[in-house]
Amino acid sequence: MRNDLVAEAAEQASSVVDLAQELIRRPSRGGIDDYAPVLAVLESWLTGRSLPHRRLHDEQGQLVGLLVEIAGGRPGRWWALDACVDTAPFGDEGAWSFPPTIGDVAGQWLRGRGAADSKLAASAFCHIAADLHRDASRLKGGLAVLLDVDEHTGGFGGARAYLADPSAERPAGVMIGYPGLDEVVVGGRGLWRAVIAVHAPAGHSGSRRLVVSAISRAARLVQLLEEADLPAAPGDGSGFPLSAKLSVTAIRGGEGFSVTADRCELNVDVRTTPRFDAEAAETLVRKAAAGLDAEFPGPAPTVVTPVACWPPFQLQPDEQPVAALMAAANVMGLAVRAKVAGPSNIGNLLAGHGDGIPATAGFGVPYEGLHGIDERASLAELPQVYAVYRQAVLDLLGAP
The missing domain is CATH 3.40.630.10 (Zn peptidases)
Known part of the structure; x- marks a missing residue:
């Protein structure tokens, strides 16, 4: 045959x-x-x-x-x-x-x-x-x-x-x-993706006044995201052989040299599993954004906008x-x-x-x-x- x-x-x-x-x-x-x-x-x-x-x-x-x-x-x-x-x-x-x-x-x-x-x-x-x-x-x-x-x-x-x-x-x-x-x-693995907008006061880069730019705040948010605990799973009992993963895949903000950025955007890609699903991913990212605003308050809250989700x-x-x-x-x-x-x-x-x-x-x-x-x-x-x-x-x- x-x-x-x-x-x-x-x-x-x-x-x-x-x-x-x-x-x-x-x-x-x-x-x-x-x-x-x-x-x-x-x-x-x-x-x-x-x-x-x-x-x-x-x-x-x-x-x-x-x-x-x-x-x-x-x-x-x-x-x-x-x-x-x-x-x-x-x-x-x-x-x-x-x-x-x-x-x-x-x-x-x-x-x-x-x-x-x-x-x-x-x-x-x-x-x-x-x-x-x-x-x-x-x-x-x-x-x-x-x-x-x-x-x-x-x-x-x-x-x-x-x-x-x-x-x-x-x-x-x-x-x-x-x-x-x-x-x-x-x-x-599934995915949950979001664009995160980080804000800061605009200012002159040469000013005597200390200005924390949106880029600096975004860099701190990247640290918070990368330090966040994701479940280590395989072996979590679900039978799914891969673990969840978070990646910051893009960052946009600023222009020229003399102006500190007042807005910066991050693309965040989270690969999800049955034990760490889209809801868990969104909760983790929003917690990191809230942590940034508490640690370094900006003129407006950090905004998390989900853009894609697959199981x-x-x-x-x-x-x-x-x-x-x-x-x-x-x-x-x-x-x-x-x-x-x-x-x-x-x-x-x-x-x-x-x-x-x-x-x-x-x-x-x-x-x-x-x-x-x-x-x-x-x-x-x-x-x-x-x-x-x-x-x-x-x-x-x-x-x-």
């Missing part, structure tokens, strides 16, 4: 790579490039194979993705595959050894921005949809393939539009095509779609382990939607340079990875 599945997948590999190359050659950096060209490539491919699909738009009417829907011929639950087709920025293009949009194959590597994250996966998922569409009548429920953009901005506009679409079937679970061959990501999540090995994906990997002879990731991902967004949508957030080909220079994805393992996802989907859809 294993050899047959891989052989069938190998027949598709060339076509999967061809489509991925076309996607890589359309720059689609999150928040920078126009997404229409890369989505047009997908629309053309889907239309040419008569696959039912439609555009997704956000609340402002912006194009944020495509949704492919393959309805089975028997009643059952729907499942989804998701791969983003926007990418990280290029960074210093002069540091790359090849153009970021080259989209070529060198040896066993597909090269260019998005090769690993996640245009190769998007192409593979489109091909799996085409496979299923040819004999959909035997399937239970249906398969949705979300080809989303606005992912690398952190806005997750495509995923949000999919979840908000009243005509879309709610998926029982989602498999997200982030790369990495050895692990199936089954969870991630942590963790699936168990016997939950779907984890069980189907890991079982299919085992059939392919791949030794994979379940992993809870430190960074957040679309799985967190899904976990916080309604009563939660379970999601895996990573299994794919090996890679190098993801979000860095010289991004590339290994093609040697592509047939195995393709076969794993295809078999997992067939199992979930009850294919005889």
